[in-house]
Amino acid sequence: MSIQLVTGNQAAGYALSxxxxxxxxxxxxxxxxxPITPQTEIVERVASFPFTKGRVVPxxxxxxAMGVSIGAALGGARAxxxxxxxxxxxMTENVMxxxxxxxxxxxxxxxxxxxxxxxxxxDQGDTLMLRDLPWIQLxxxxxxxxxxxxxxxxxxxxxxxxxxxVMVAMDAFVMSxxxxxxxxxxxxxxDRYLPRLELPHRLRHEEPKTIGGLxxxxxxxxxRFEIDRAxxxxxxxxxxxxxxxxxxxERDPGDAIDAYEVEDAEAVLIASGSIAxxxxxxxxxxxxxGERLGLIKAKLYRPFPEAALRNACRSARKxxxxxxxxxxxxxxxxxxxxxxxxxxxxxxxxxxxYLTGLCGGxxxxxxxxxxxxxxxVRREPAAPIWLxxxxxxxxx
Amino acid sequence: MSILADxxxxxxxxxxxxxxxxxxxxxxCGMSIGLTLLGRALERAxxxxxLVIPACCGxxxxxxxxxxxxxxxxxxxxxxxxxAFASGLASVRDLNGDDGQVICWAGDGGTYDIGIAxxxxxxxxxxxxxxxxxxxxxxxxxGGQRSSATPHGARTTTTPSGKAEGKKDxxxxxxxxxxxxxxxxxxxxxxxxxxxxxxxxxLEGTRFLLIHSPCPxxxxxxxxxxxxxVRIAVASGLFPLYEVWDGTRxxxxxxxxxxxxxxxFERQGRFPAWQVDLAEVIxxxxxxxxxxxxxxxxFPHRETVSLQDGPGP
Numbered sequence: 001m002s003i004q005l006v007t008g009n010q011a012a013g014y015a016l017s018x019x020x021x022x023x024x025x026x027x028x029x030x031x032x033x034x035p036i037t038p039q040t041e042i043v044e045r046v047a048s049f050p051f052t053k054g055r056v057v058p059x060x061x062x063x064x065a066m067g068v069s070i071g072a073a074l075g076g077a078r079a080x081x082x083x084x085x086x087x088x089x090x091m092t093e094n095v096m097x098x099x100x101x102x103x104x105x106x107x108x109x110x111x112x113x114x115x116x117x118x119x120x121x122x123d124q125g126d127t128l129m130l131r132d133l134p135w136i137q138l139x140x141x142x143x144x145x146x147x148x149x150x151x152x153x154x155x156x157x158x159x160x161x162x163x164x165x166v167m168v169a170m171d172a173f174v175m176s177x178x179x180x181x182x183x184x185x186x187x188x189x190x191d192r193y194l195p196r197l198e199l200p201h202r203l204r205h206e207e208p209k210t211i212g213g214l215x216x217x218x219x220x221x222x223x224r225f226e227i228d229r230a231x232x233x234x235x236x237x238x239x240x241x242x243x244x245x246x247x248x249x250e251r252d253p254g255d256a257i258d259a260y261e262v263e264d265a266e267a268v269l270i271a272s273g274s275i276a277x278x279x280x281x282x283x284x285x286x287x288x289x290g291e292r293l294g295l296i297k298a299k300l301y302r303p304f305p306e307a308a309l310r311n312a313c314r315s316a317r318k319x320x321x322x323x324x325x326x327x328x329x330x331x332x333x334x335x336x337x338x339x340x341x342x343x344x345x346x347x348x349x350x351x352x353x354y355l356t357g358l359c360g361g362x363x364x365x366x367x368x369x370x371x372x373x374x375x376x377v378r379r380e381p382a383a384p385i386w387l388x389x390x391x392x393x394x395x396x
Numbered sequence: 397m398s399i400l401a402d403x404x405x406x407x408x409x410x411x412x413x414x415x416x417x418x419x420x421x422x423x424x425c426g427m428s429i430g431l432t433l434l435g436r437a438l439e440r441a442x443x444x445x446x447l448v449i450p451a452c453c454g455x456x457x458x459x460x461x462x463x464x465x466x467x468x469x470x471x472x473x474x475x476x477x478x479x480a481f482a483s484g485l486a487s488v489r490d491l492n493g494d495d496g497q498v499i500c501w502a503g504d505g506g507t508y509d510i511g512i513a514x515x516x517x518x519x520x521x522x523x524x525x526x527x528x529x530x531x532x533x534x535x536x537x538x539g540g541q542r543s544s545a546t547p548h549g550a551r552t553t554t555t556p557s558g559k560a561e562g563k564k565d566x567x568x569x570x571x572x573x574x575x576x577x578x579x580x581x582x583x584x585x586x587x588x589x590x591x592x593x594x595x596x597x598x599l600e601g602t603r604f605l606l607i608h609s610p611c612p613x614x615x616x617x618x619x620x621x622x623x624x625x626v627r628i629a630v631a632s633g634l635f636p637l638y639e640v641w642d643g644t645r646x647x648x649x650x651x652x653x654x655x656x657x658x659x660x661f662e663r664q665g666r667f668p669a670w671q672v673d674l675a676e677v678i679x680x681x682x683x684x685x686x687x688x689x690x691x692x693x694x695f696p697h698r699e700t701v702s703l704q705d706g707p708g709p
Contacts, residue, residue, distance in 0.1 A: 028491040030484055055487045060517035064480035067473065067514070071448070071484025074471050077491070079484070093474050203469040203485070205444045205496055212472030213458035 001189065001249075006182045008175035009038070011143045012108040012168070013045025015150035016080050018190040019106070020046075020054050026196035027076040028053035032068025034061060036087035037120050038172045039110040043082055062087040066094035066107075073103035074211065076202035078154070080105060084172070085112035085126045092130065098165045099134030100223070101211065102201065102230075104157035105165040107135075108150060111273065111324075112172040113359045121360020122172040124273065124325035128301075128333045134227045136166040136234055137302040139272040140254070144182040146170045148245065148253035149299075151185070154194050155241045161233050163200075172360070174274045185249055193248045231303040238300060256300035259312040261287055265294030267375050268313055270338060271322040272298045275356075275363045279322065282368040293372065298334060306341040313342075318350040320375040322368075323384075324357040331355065331384030350375075353384035361388045412467055414438065414445075419457055419465035424619025426609030426626065427453055427530040429583040431501070434528070435467075437593035444468070444496040448482040450511060451475040452503035453537050454530070476510045478502050479518035482525045490524060497526055497597065504531040504545035508564050519573040522601040529604075532611035533563070534666075540614045549671035552614075558671040562680075567606055567640070574643035576601040580635065582608050584627035588637055588649050595639070608635045616665025625660055632657035633681035636688055645697035648688060657681070 006014070020029030033043035033056055047056045054077075057068045062083050069079040083091055088109060098105045113123040127137060138153065140146045146168065153166035170176060203211070215223070238256055245253045260280055262268055271279045276297035283295045296312055313319060319342075323332025330336055335353030342349050354371050357363035367387055374385065414435030421428040431454075438445055447470045449455045455472050458464045473481040478500040486498040507515060507529040515527060534552055535541040541554040544564040551558050570578045576599045579592045589607075596603040608629055610622035617625060629635040633652035640646055658674055661667040 027488055030487045030491070032480065032484065053491055055491060057483055057487060057521070059480060059483075059521075060513055063474075063476060064483075064514050064517060067477035067480025068484040068487075070473075070477075071471070071481035071486075072488050073484070074481070075485045075488030077484075077488040094477060094480075097474055203446055203471060205446070205469060208464070208466060208468050208470075210458040210461075210464035210466055210470040210472070213455060213461055213464060213470070215461040219461055 001186055002184050003181055004184055005179040006143055006184070007041065007177055007179050008143045008146050008170045009041035009110070009177065010045060011147035011182055012082065012150055012170070013042045014184060015147045016042070016046050016082070016106070016108065017049035018185065018187055019151060019154045019194055020078055020080065021049070021051055021187060022190045022194045023078040023197050024052040024054070026198065029079070030055045030057065030068070030072030030077040031080050032057045032059045032065035033081060034059055034065040034083070034087065036062070036084050038112055038176045039082045039084040039108065041176070042108055062091035063094055066091045066098060069105050070094060070098050070101065070103060073098070073105055073199065074101070074203050076197070076199050078197050079103070080107065082108040082110070084110040085114055088126045088130065089114060095130055095135065096133050099227070102163040103165055104154070104163055104197070104199070106150065106153045106157055107165065107167050108146070109167050109169045110172050110176045111169050119359050120172065122174055122273070122324065122357070123359050124169070127167055127169045128325050130167070131302055131333070134164055135302060136164055137169065137300070138166065139169045139299055139301055140175070141274055141276045141297060143175060143180045145254050146175065147182055147184070148249070148251070151190060151193060152241050152245055152253050155244070156234070156238055158197050159237050159241070160200070162230050162237055164227070164230055169273070171273045183251065189248050193245060234303050235300070235305050235308065254299055256305045257308050257312060258297040258299060260295040260297070262294035262296065262312050262315070264292055264315050266292040266316065267318040267320060267372070268294040268296055268316040269320045269322060269368070269371070270296045270298060270334065272301070272334065273324065275322055275324060278363055278365055279368050282365050282372060286372060301334070304337050304341065309338070309341050310345065313349070316349065318375050318378065319352070320371050321351065321353050322356055322363070322371065323353060324363070326355055326358055335384060350378060350381050352378060352381050354387060355384050356387040358388070414467055415457070416465045416467050420459060421453070421457055422613055422619065424610060424612040424622035426532060426583045426607065426611065426622060430528070430530050430607045430609060433583070433586060433589050434593060437590050437597065438497070441594060441597045443597055445499050446471070446485060446496060448473050448478045448485065448498065448500045450478040450502050450506040451537065452506050454501045454503065456537060475506055476514050478506060478511060479514045479523065479525070479527060483518050483521070483523045486523060486525045500525060500527040502527070502529055503536065504529060504533060505535045505543045507531070508544045508566050516573065519570060519575050519602045519604070522575060524600055526596050526603045526605065528607065529566070530607045530609040532609045532614055534611060534614035536611050536614045550666045551668060552666070558668060570604040571640040571643045573602070575604060577639070577641060578604040579639040580606045580608070580637050582626050582630050582635060582637060583610070584623050584630060585637060585650060592639065614666065617663055621663050625663060628655065628657060628660040631655045632660060633685045634660060634677070636685055638688060638692070639697065641697045645695050646688065646692040647697040648692045652681070652685065
């Protein structure tokens with residue numbers, strides 16, 4: 001283990017490579033890779049890693065990057081890739097297949113604004129567009145968390161009770177290209193943490209089955225139901241993976257939801273990604289002034305940990321949801337899910353959505369202060385509030 | 397010895413067939429014949445295989461879950477992605493030293509159209525897989541729409557007055573990648589068909605096989621005419637049988653007898669009589685064949701002479 005300065009991309013590339021190498025005693029590691037800003041450095045790192053038993057296939061599109069990873073997973077290898085924004089959009093058809101084939105593929109996704117217009121800065125609209133597919137989604141706040149969560153993702157995905165692919169998301173540039181200190185694990189530790197992958201349904205000559213052929217409505221619905229069952233097991237299995245991570249690496253890779261100062265909080269901010277760091281600092285300052293304010297960082301988004309969230313918000317009267325994403329005609333996507341989590345259970349709770357930092361806008365402490373000021377005096381919920389845009393002009 | 401007359405050929409029981417009896421494919425389907433011949437070639441070579449099949453009649457062939465008409469492992473891929481899935485699968489096989497071929501089995505839509513970028517990329521990387529396109533010149537599974545493999549003049553549901561454009565020359569495109577082997581196959585020439593499969597099975601890297609595959613539903617032809625139609629196509633020069641090694645060395649396998657291709661068009665409802673200018677068709681066939689002949693003469697493929705067969709001291 002060593003402490004080094006790394007970018008989010010380097011952390012992710014390192015974690016993916018070590019995880020792939022850790023399967024060398026089993027069927028090895030294979031991944032399809034394709035560049036897109038701002039994740040390119042991840043696949044560059046993977047491509048230059050000296051795998052003992054692995055192959056990195058540089059393909060012609062994101063669609064094929066996931067396609068190669070799917071084929072590799074069907075063959076029993078540990079498979080992974082990385083992408084971002086329009087790349088994820090182009091990949092989507094095969095992203096779907098990885099989930100429906102119950103393949104434990106891990107993908108690091110760097111959240112970047114979907115175009116057009118052309119914009120390479122952070123926005124979660126890309127991964128959230130994929131939220132209804134059979135993938136687990138984890139959103140990270142720091143580079144260390146990206147590294148750790150990527151390793152946890154393999155253990156979670158490959159657990160027999162789960163067998164679902166996992167997307168590990170981080171913010172474009174704010175994390176992907178920003179260095180911070182991180183503790184880099186040794187291969188030996190990762191070998192101890194990640195067991196050999198033995199995919200129960202991999203293709204074998206002895207077993208002439210057709211994967212993905214025609215099914216009838218009831219069987220397809222049954223498949224969805226089985227996925228739902230696996231999703232329901234995620235919070236518990238994730239917690240196990242988190243604990244065993246702490247045993248091997250001697251640090252916490254992060255809870256499904258991270259609650260800060262919520263015990264007696266009247267108003268709770270809910271944020272994800274690097275915004276959580278800024279929001280935590282604002283909460284700390286306001287707490288020092290005696291304000292009963294708390295913060296929840298949403299890390300596990302699919303499946304959405306509703307019970308844990310409700311539990312953490314027991315004392316809250318108001319929730320301010322900060323969304324760096326926009327669902328057209330709806331508002332913030334986290335806000336939408338959070339309203340669903342409390343619906344019919346906490347009718348006293350005021351849940352207000354704030355759209356902030358969209359398409360790469362900075363979310364400064366001042367902006368979070370503005371949100372805190374609003375939620376503190378707010379008596380009625382309103383339509384999602386847009387920050388950082390001109391709202392007074394004529395609509396087009 | 398002809399593959400059809402080989403008495404030593406093991407007759408497999410249903411579980412050992414690549415394409416099992418009782419499948420629901422159409423009568424006169426060229427793809428079904430192709431799968432059967434592929435199964436026999438594998439049997440002969442003592443090889444196993446895994447199939448990757450994109451959206452096409454070939455995946456419908458499997459039938460409804462949990463049964464399958466395939467006696468080998470099959471992975472359904474997305475329409476454009478068979479060569480990508482197969483690249484991953486073949487990579488894992490090679491990393492682990494497993495035996496068996498990874499074979500993509502795809503229609504012309506998945507090959508000439510939506511999958512061409514994926515196929516081109518796999519060929520450019522010289523992935524260790526066999527790609528077989530059963531070309532019935534139409535989107536058959538969706539009820540008969542034009543593809544870029546549909547020949548000039550053919551009526552489809554999306555070219556109701558006949559296709560204005562000609563057929564894409566996929567063989568030249570694939571050969572231009574410099575892949576170890578590319579060949580055209582006809583189900584009317586089973587021995588040539590079997591020999592080419594054998595050749596492909598004996599090589600490594602990307603091997604591309606193009607089967608002219610009759611489709612009575614799409615061609616609006618009598619299922620009993622299927623073999624005869626593709627036989628005419630070879631004899632009249634419409635579908636020359638040839639092979640290309642490394643994109644540079646050519647061999648023609650069957651010289652056309654230049655019979656009148658009229659019967660080919662008359663016996664298929666997809667060609668309205670007024671759409672086909674036979675003189676123009678014949679001139680086109682002759683021109684394409686003349687080019688092929690020059691290539692085969694100037695850049696011939698010669699079988700590698702093994703040490704045992706080599707000249708004595």
